[in-house]
Amino acid sequence: MDKIEVKANLSVDDEGSVTGVAWPFRSADRMGDVIERAAFANAVPPLPMLDTHDQTKAIGVWNEVAVTDEGLKLKGRLLVNDVERAREVRALVLAGGMRGLSIGFHATKALPRHGGGRTIQALELMEISIVAVPAHPGARITSAKGAEMAEQENGAPDVTALETKVGETTEAITVLTQRLDKVEAKANRPGGDQERKDDPSDERKAFANYLRHGDRISDEDRKALNVSSDPQGGYLAPPELSSEIIRDLVEYSPIRSVASVRTTTAPSVIYPTRGDVTNARWHGEMDERKGSDISFGQKELEPKEISTYVDISNRLLADAPQAEIEVRAALSEDFGQKEAKAFVNGAGGPEPEGFMAHPSIEHTVNGHATEIKADALIKLLYALPATYRNRGVWALNGTTLGLVRTMKDGQGNYLWQPSYQAGQPETILGRPVVEMVDMPDVEANAFPICYGDFSAYRIIDRLAVTTLVDPYTQATTGITRIHATRRTGGAVLQAARFRKLKMAAS
Template identity: 60%
Template sequence: MRHIKKTELLGSTALTLKDGSDDDPNDIVTKAIGDLTETVNKRLDEIEEKTDTSKLEERLDKIEAKSNRAKGGDDDPDEQAEIEKKAFGNYLRLGNQTPPDEIKALTVSNDPQAGYLAPAEMSTEFIRDLVEYSPIRSIASVRSITSSSVKYPKRTGVTNAQWEGETEESEESAPTFGQLEVVPHKLTTFTDVSNELLNDSGGTAEAEVRMALAEDFGKKEGTAFVNGTGSGQPEGLMTHADVPATINGSTSALSADKLIELMYALPAMYRNAGTWMMNGTTLGVIRKLTDGDGNFLWQPSFQAGQPETLLGRPVIEAVDMPDYESGSFPIIFGDFSAYRIVDRLAMSILSDPYTQARKGITRMHATRRVGGRVLQAARFRKLKMATS
């Protein structure tokens, strides 16, 4: 603010003394100076009243307050906090794909006053429990069909040729035939997933649901291929009534001799294409068995990709096979190409976002049509834990 000198207010004011006046000149000068001083003071008061310094003082106060902050700038604290909150929410949903102008609003640090939030990294890897199922498909005979079922002609008897003399008549033979039908059965379920989860996960949630359905269907069909009843589901290897059995001779201890007997009870053509199947518990006991010379019946694989062997034939581990206990059938051996699996419809997943749209839910329907049946029971043989 410019200071106004009192001498500037005098302008062209002059003191004029009249000649011949009876008044004392000193009094006249004193009076004039007093009048001039009063006039100057009034003028200064008027100027101060007309000048409003409140706005200037307010600006100075703001500048001083901002200079005392840790962070300068003209941003409103409430507005800045709202920007950071929105940016952090987008970061949780989009991760590193968040727009750059929002990522820069986030601060990753460790402030003792809890002024910043450092979010932990969100991993895309899911932690899943192990789902085990029997690998019957890897050794069985699998076919795809396009109809509601498939029928296989079966010859149930052979001709009856006989030795005849030179002039004797030959006799008629009447071979018998039949057929086996394999019907695919339907395995189905559905699951509901919120639309928000599907959108915010960037496709991860849907992929996990599909994987969970595939694992569930694989486990259910593997169980049916081993122990299925054949009614509304595939027929299992262990439930077929015509598969013969070898008696173990003990209800609690596996016999090495009986395993050899079981294997050689099959014809050579089936035996040479045979595979052993049992669960892990039984396999652990089998590995300890030895013959009369102390040689282990089980042999490890000596080459990558080659299976372990029992009595020279491959072994597969099926989690659905029963444990060795009294009355059970813990081991089966045979040519698994005689077990036929037919696929009518591979697992189909249909996403339905419409019927549950009012609830904000997408319903995912999963369907599988598959059948299984033993075509030739004579190609298999089971071990029964019994004495007779």
């Protein structure tokens, strides 16, 4: 059985009528979780009212549940005339000992938030409890008004009050059903899911305001942003923006689509290495055993820092409905082009180590200085061990790919084959091709083609893109300068999984 999560505002009168806010929107609870308004779409009364999430202590029922701008508002009734514990809880609420509300639910869709916690987008609401200390500081009992169920002097139920209550409950259910029908209709329309996905979150709205106004943003927007560890005091881009930048980078840096990509919060990552295999030998019963010269070491991979800034006119920031889209496009192109070049040819030091610059990667001689030979490509492919060969891909630029497309084998078959199925790559000698614009051109002594298992090339990304808005230094020209920094690194972890083609006669 899935674990039921609990989150926890509340008032009660002498007859047990209780109202409150079970979950305020636009703010996180003590564990960093935020529940979106749409997550409560299926929260339909009646719902059990429990004492501190104890399923053996049902003390009442919630018969009104409403999703409002303020939060998830409730109205229910403690069964004070029927349940002893309900009378005790009512006394504690009136005395101030239990003033919190807490929801018990199962999260069905959630995303991680920067700085900890989750953004819960969908859930199944199981119950709502009265508690002493709620998970959300804003979840509390709010008022204690008139009796929900009046009784006549002889102790019999007031039928008129009961009929009124039933009518109110039926009306509330009808309103909620109409709202759910509208949500369902929207979801069934073409592009319905996309429309909901594209709705900007509170964090994204706050980030857009930060781009426009810098440090002059409101306190509410400031709370929605995550303060980064940037010594200059910048802010991390919200989750939606950061993930979109990563997707855009694949266009400029296709190695990300085949390399092994990891995320780290550490300043560096150390990988153990093994230099050889053990040297086992056959021997007789009394022969001396021989040791192995196998060597173990380590390789440290450190994220490198890349930074830039873009200038945007204040008029554009004021007029554009989503100015952060312009920022994303500029940063994606600049960061993407720079890292693509470094992942291929980077020499290390302040930049990542490119796989073409690794000194231990072996090569196959082409047999001609300026004309690629089909036999050389076949030799290169089968020079790798079968395990690596069967997971490898070809890396070359568009100019070289144009030359390879004209090549045939001895039976007149083209070495290059197009993709006949959507989502499948084109191939050379049956293996996928990844076009990398920064690979060398065909010329004497160059290495224009590399084949390998690119899972042995490790890319590490440290945190997200950080931005710092400067509306002051360029203010006289009507410009806001937005600085951006990203830390990413790359290196070959196992050179034996790669092999290059050298353009030489011998």
